[in-house]
Amino acid sequence: MKIFDISRNDYCICGSGKKYKKCCMNNIEEIKKKLTNSLSNEVNLFSDDVEFIKIVSIL
Numbered sequence: 001m002k003i004f005d006i007s008r009n010d011y012c013i014c015g016s017g018k019k020y021k022k023c024c025m026n027n028i029e030e031i032k033k034k035l036t037n038s039l040s041n042e043v044n045l046f047s048d049d050v051e052f053i054k055i056v057s058i059l
Contacts, residue, residue, distance in 0.1 A: 006013060012023035 004051050005022055008019070008021035008025060010016050010020050012020045012025075016023050
């Protein structure tokens, strides 16, 4: 999943002037990991709900 179209050697999106890999990359990766885990847990909670499965399949 790519949140920002930025590579590790580009300047950071926060405007610090540092390269992304030396500035915010680790924080963004941690946030992405937490979001992915949270969404995975939510899907597991509702995976037996037929209506939920229909809604998710549309997305």
